[in-house]
Amino acid sequence: xxxxxxxxxxxxxxxxxxxxxxxxxxxxxxxxxxxxxxxxxxxxxxxxxxxxxxxxxxxxxxxxxxxxxxxxxxxxxxxxxxxxxxxxxxxxxxxxxxxxxxxxxxxxxxxxxxxxxxxxxxxxxxxxxxxxxxxxxxxxxxxxxxxxxxxxxxxxxxxxxxxxxxxxxxxxxxxxxxxxxxxxxxxxxxxxxxxxxxxxxxxxxxxxxxxxxxxxxxxxxxxxxxxxxxxxxxxxxxxxxxxxxxxxxxxxxxxxxxxxxxxxxxxxxxxxxxxxxxxxxxxxxxxxxxxxxxxxxxxxxxxxxxxxxxxxxxxxxxxxxxxxxxxxxxxxxxxxxxxxxxxxxxxxxxxxxxxxxxxxxxxxxxxxxxxxxxxxxxxxxxxxxxxxxxxxxxxxxxxxxxxxxxxxxxxxxxxxxxxxxxxxxxxxxxxxxxxxxxxxxxxxxxxxxxxxxxxxxxxxxxxxxxxxxxxxxxxxxxxxxxxxxxxxxxxxxxxxxx
Numbered sequence: 474x475x476x477x478x479x480x481x482x483x484x485x486x487x488x489x490x491x492x493x494x495x496x497x498x499x500x501x502x503x504x505x506x507x508x509x510x511x512x513x514x515x516x517x518x519x520x521x522x523x524x525x526x527x528x529x530x531x532x533x534x535x536x537x538x539x540x541x542x543x544x545x546x547x548x549x550x551x552x553x554x555x556x557x558x559x560x561x562x563x564x565x566x567x568x569x570x571x572x573x574x575x576x577x578x579x580x581x582x583x584x585x586x587x588x589x590x591x592x593x594x595x596x597x598x599x600x601x602x603x604x605x606x607x608x609x610x611x612x613x614x615x616x617x618x619x620x621x622x623x624x625x626x627x628x629x630x631x632x633x634x635x636x637x638x639x640x641x642x643x644x645x646x647x648x649x650x651x652x653x654x655x656x657x658x659x660x661x662x663x664x665x666x667x668x669x670x671x672x673x674x675x676x677x678x679x680x681x682x683x684x685x686x687x688x689x690x691x692x693x694x695x696x697x698x699x700x701x702x703x704x705x706x707x708x709x710x711x712x713x714x715x716x717x718x719x720x721x722x723x724x725x726x727x728x729x730x731x732x733x734x735x736x737x738x739x740x741x742x743x744x745x746x747x748x749x750x751x752x753x754x755x756x757x758x759x760x761x762x763x764x765x766x767x768x769x770x771x772x773x774x775x776x777x778x779x780x781x782x783x784x785x786x787x788x789x790x791x792x793x794x795x796x797x798x799x800x801x802x803x804x805x806x807x808x809x810x811x812x813x814x815x816x817x818x819x820x821x822x823x824x825x826x827x828x829x830x831x832x833x834x835x836x837x838x839x840x841x842x843x844x845x846x847x848x849x850x851x852x853x854x855x856x857x858x859x860x861x862x863x864x865x866x867x868x869x870x871x872x873x874x875x876x877x878x879x880x881x882x883x884x885x886x887x888x889x890x891x892x893x894x895x896x897x898x899x900x901x902x903x904x905x906x907x908x909x910x911x912x913x914x915x916x917x918x919x920x921x922x923x924x925x926x927x928x929x930x931x932x933x934x935x936x937x938x939x940x941x942x943x944x945x946x947x948x949x950x951x952x953x954x955x956x957x958x959x960x961x962x963x964x965x966x967x968x969x970x971x
Contacts (some may be wrong), residue, residue: 503661504950504969505678507688508962509823511681515654517584517643520854524630529660529679530649532633532965535562536874540956542774544624544875548576548634548646550610552627557619562627564610569667570636570644572793578606580636587637593890595631597883598908601621601852605653621912624839628874630960648965649677657681662963670965672687672797692717692945699950701962703943704825705762711945718951720944721763723849725772725872728764728938730818730834731857731865735895738816739863743797745927745932748864749805750790751841752834754923756784760833761826763941769925770871770880772939777877777921778916783929783936790841799842807842815844820866821853823909827942834866857893865893865911868940870958877921885933896933912965 512525517532526532535549550563568576582604588595589602600617605615620626635643646667658681662931664674682688685704692700693714703711703719712719730752732745739745749893754766769779799807799814805816818834820827829850834844845864850856857865871880885891886905887897904924916963928934944955952968 487713496802500893503678504699504967505697506679506699506701506963507676507687507691507697507827508679508959509682509683509685509960511657511660511679512654514656515651517635517641517645518588520592521594521630523588523592523633524960526645527630527633527647528959528962530662530677530961530965531647531651532635532645534629534632534634535564535627535649537628538873538875538957538960542875544628545626548581549624549627552623554623558616560614560616560620560623561607562612562614562623564612566610568646569853570646571650571665571667572638572644573667574636574644575609576634576646577609578604578612579609581634582606582612583633583637584643585632588631588633591956592631593881595629595859597886597889598626598629598879619909621908621910622876625874625876625879629879630873632846634796646732646744649963654675660834668965673970674965674967684822689945692947695947697945699953699962700945701955701959702747702825703945705827705943706829708762708943712891712926716948718946718948720953720955722944722955723764723772723774723942723963724940724942725775725870726868726940726942726958727770727772727871727936728824728830728940729767729770729867729869730922730935730937731799731867731894732933732935733858733860733863733865733894734933736863740852741797742931744791744799747793747841748838748843749789749929749935750784750786750793751838751843752783752937753785755785755832756837757833758938758940761829761938761940763943764938767936767939769936770928770934771877771921775872775877777872777918779922779925779936787841793840801842804838805842806844814842815846816863817846817848817861818864818866819848819850819853819856820861821851822849823853825869826938830866830937834864860893860895866937867893870960873958873960877917877924878905881905881921882908883922885928894933896931898927898931901927 512522517523533547537547539545550565552562557564585604599620601705603615605613634646638644649662650665652936660679662677664671688700689707758764771778798809800807831847838845907920948954
């Protein structure tokens with residue numbers, strides 16, 4: 474949004490929010506929230522903004538995953554399949570955008586059309602979708618390829634619900650409205666007056682911190698009511714502070730390593746397999762003081778998670794490196810044709826656990842004679858998209874809609890827009906194709922397990938840790954309950970103390 478437009482609207486929105494919260498007996502000052510990430514902008518069709526805006530409490534989806542992990546309606550009421558490629562979605566009555574205009578099928582169709590025209594990640598499950606309003610509360614959806622479970626598609630993070638406004642911006646339906654936005658720094662939120670319970674919600678000042686340590690210091694000094702994503706090493710200290718409550722929760726994220734299959738050295742599958750065997754997942758979980766060694770692409774509580782621990786075997790790793798022609802030199806580093814086995818690993822500060830893991834990974838690979846240069850980069854998606862890395866330590870929610878297909882289709886299918894490993898396998902793609910015609914949950918579990926077996930064989934990614942995250946709150950938000958990973962940090966039921 475333009476800064477002038479936001480400034481004018483922001484003053485009005487915040488004044489209204491302060492008056493309404495004060496009238497309800499709530500503190501007039503905003504809730505102060507900190508995290509190591511923030512939306513990159515207010516355009517919901519750009520990059521991962523759809524996810525971030527939902528996380529900030531601004532946007533909603535037609536369907537969502539609730540605190541119990543169940544896929545449930547949000548803006549929609551139900552979805553009914555007409556034939557292989559068409560669905561009818563009935564919207565909930567009485568919902569409104571933040572300007573008070575009604576949520577209609579026509580309004581939402583305009584937003585979805587914009588997203589599918591501008592965000593390739595939206596194409597991952599059903600290809601390009603088209604939309605037609607049958608009446609105000611009935612939306613006809615036509616998919617490019619069969620989607621047996623469209624509720625899960627509309628819970629995917631690119632498909633935030635919105636409508637383009639006359640001024641070229643977007644209108645959303647969540648419990649908060651954007652009052653001001655400062656790129657890469659902060660977002661000011663006011664209670665959405667047209668969302669139920671607005672008078673019991675305070676405005677929010679959401680700040681981005683460059684690193685988790687500075688966010689921790691801000692929490693300790695009383696500058697924050699909520700610090701989301703605390704580094705594990707500070708938790709024991711913070712628990713001694715009587716003014717703070719520290720909460721932990723398991724998340725659907727996986728910490729993984731993308732291996733760039735197009736780099737000259739990592740094009741060799743034997744080298745990728747050796748790296749996978751050299752990772753000690755138990756040691757990595759211990760380093761971040763939380764979580765469990767990954768068994769595959771999904772957290773263990775999903776039915777489609779891998780069933781067996783990923784093996785660490787240094788002897789087998791060494792044998793594979795020997796087979797690939799990498800022999801140990803006098804200094805312990807492996808060499809081929811007089812050149813050392815030297816790789817570049819990158820990660821990003823917005824996920825502090827990954828920064829903690831990076832030197833541990835370096836030490837682990839050194840045990841099998843692999844030298845590792847390491848970099849922490851701010852714009853990880855830009856660097857990863859350019860392919861300027863061998864190994865990228867990454868945090869990814871691999872089942873945000875409660876279904877296994879989206880992650881595999883969007884990040885590992887040949888040619889997918891988020892396929893940072895540049896993995897290309899017709900056999901793997903053929904496994905994924907089975908998702909399009911199979912709606913039975915047990916059968917989808919079987920497809921996901923087959924897909925993971927192929928990934929274990931080809932190793933475009935190594936799955937490392939299923940993490941636990943930590944959140945710190947002041948007494949003002951001591952009733953706050955974290956759930957939904959970081960997809961729902963700010964919610965209608967934020968738990969503000971009266």
